[in-house]
Amino acid sequence: MRILILGAGALGGYFGGRLLEGGASPVFLVRPRRREQLARDGLVIESPFGALRRPVETVTAETVGPGWDVVLLSCKAYDLEDSIAAIRPAVDGRTAILPVLNGLTHIQALEAAFGQGRVLGGLARINATLTPDGTIRHFDQFRAITFGELDGTMSPRVEALQAAFRAAPNDSVQARAVPDIRAQMWDKLVFLGTLAAASVLMRATLGEIVRGGGTALLQRMLEGSATAAEAAGYPLKPAALDSYRKMFADPGSGANASMLRDLEAGGRIEVDHVVGTLLEAVRAAGVDPTLHEAAYVHGKSYEQRRAAGRLPR
Numbered sequence: 001m002r003i004l005i006l007g008a009g010a011l012g013g014y015f016g017g018r019l020l021e022g023g024a025s026p027v028f029l030v031r032p033r034r035r036e037q038l039a040r041d042g043l044v045i046e047s048p049f050g051a052l053r054r055p056v057e058t059v060t061a062e063t064v065g066p067g068w069d070v071v072l073l074s075c076k077a078y079d080l081e082d083s084i085a086a087i088r089p090a091v092d093g094r095t096a097i098l099p100v101l102n103g104l105t106h107i108q109a110l111e112a113a114f115g116q117g118r119v120l121g122g123l124a125r126i127n128a129t130l131t132p133d134g135t136i137r138h139f140d141q142f143r144a145i146t147f148g149e150l151d152g153t154m155s156p157r158v159e160a161l162q163a164a165f166r167a168a169p170n171d172s173v174q175a176r177a178v179p180d181i182r183a184q185m186w187d188k189l190v191f192l193g194t195l196a197a198a199s200v201l202m203r204a205t206l207g208e209i210v211r212g213g214g215t216a217l218l219q220r221m222l223e224g225s226a227t228a229a230e231a232a233g234y235p236l237k238p239a240a241l242d243s244y245r246k247m248f249a250d251p252g253s254g255a256n257a258s259m260l261r262d263l264e265a266g267g268r269i270e271v272d273h274v275v276g277t278l279l280e281a282v283r284a285a286g287v288d289p290t291l292h293e294a295a296y297v298h299g300k301s302y303e304q305r306r307a308a309g310r311l312p313r
């Protein structure tokens with residue numbers, strides 16, 4: 001199976017590195033600065049599931065050609081347009097594109113660019129970051145990648161991809177091909193979107209918000225998000241929603257979103273793609289949008305402040 005990975009950041013680097021360890025030969029489509037870093041230091045992962053430092057094969061948007069079975073798309077949402085342009089020469093009649101971005105609307109953008117049937121649904125549950133020196137730091141036990149055909153069929157290509165990920169040693173990837181990826185992406189939007197909205201708004205982990213007296217507020221946001229998913233036709237499974245209710249009331253929870261890490265590093269954030277999409281769904285469901293709107297405007301105001309060069313040093 002020929003696998004091209006756009007981006008050697010937190011997710012592309014982690015899952016690509018594990019594919020490599022499992023015997024696949026993924027190639028990374030990267031930009032010049034990352035390419036230099038990889039040529040100099042190799043792909044470097046620090047993780048509870050084993051460290052890795054390996055040379056990797058790279059291409060750039062200028063040199064990539066066709067002939068790939070899978071393109072794993074692991075850019076941030078604000079780089080989606082450039083990334084679509086970068087993978088265009090790589091996509092031909094045999095290629096499946098697997099995006100692992102948070103949010104939902106990239107699916108339409110990819111289908112518009114490459115056609116229905118080329119695009120899979122996907123998501124990842126992992127806490128990882130790309131440090132400035134190029135190391136991929138994986139923080140905890142979460143290491144799941146879930147994907148499937150958007151029409152709900154179980155195809156040979158998703159089974160083959162599952163096998164490639166499952167070949168990774170040390171149980172370092174939990175890969176699952178599923179027949180209900182759209183529902184799972186909505187489930188993730190409810191969980192992650194609410195977590196991102198709350199943790200960015202309060203600049204804190206779930207536990208800190210709970211200890212700060214925010215349980216009722218967190219629960220209101222979560223219920224609003226869940227109602228939005230239900231109204232969109234993707235109700236959460238009761239057990240999943242119950243587990244989120246418990247997490248969103250746990251004073252000991254250290255959970256926060258990658259969006260908070262990005263914001264605290266002074267970086268760009270996916271506020272439109274994640275919180276904006278959730279806010280639209282909440283409005284469409286007729287739920288009081290005030291809390292989601294506050295989180296969205298908070299993120300948008302951060303973007304304004306960042307653009308003006310007025311972030312605290």
Ligand SMILES: NC(=O)C1=CN([C@@H]2O[C@H](COP(=O)(O)OP(=O)(O)OC[C@H]3O[C@@H](n4cnc5c(N)ncnc54)[C@H](OP(=O)(O)O)[C@@H]3O)[C@@H](O)[C@H]2O)C=CC1
Nearest residue numbers: 007009010011031075079082083101102126127128130258
């Ligand atoms: N990090 C996490 O814990 C989780 C993240 N996610 C989601 O996964 C997605 C990816 O996040 P993450 O891995 O953290 O992001 P990172 O910023 O760590 O990695 C994204 C990589 O994509 C590369 N890239 C962007 N555009 C292009 C392009 N045109 N050509 C080549 N490379 C490109 C960037 O390259 P360059 O270095 O050149 O900028 C960067 O290295 C996001 O949607 C995020 O919300 C989901 C679950 C958990």
Ligand SMILES: CC(C)(CO)C(=O)C(=O)O
Nearest residue numbers: 124125126192256257258
């Ligand atoms: C759900 C979570 C927190 C971990 O996968 C995430 O997706 C993120 O931080 O972006």
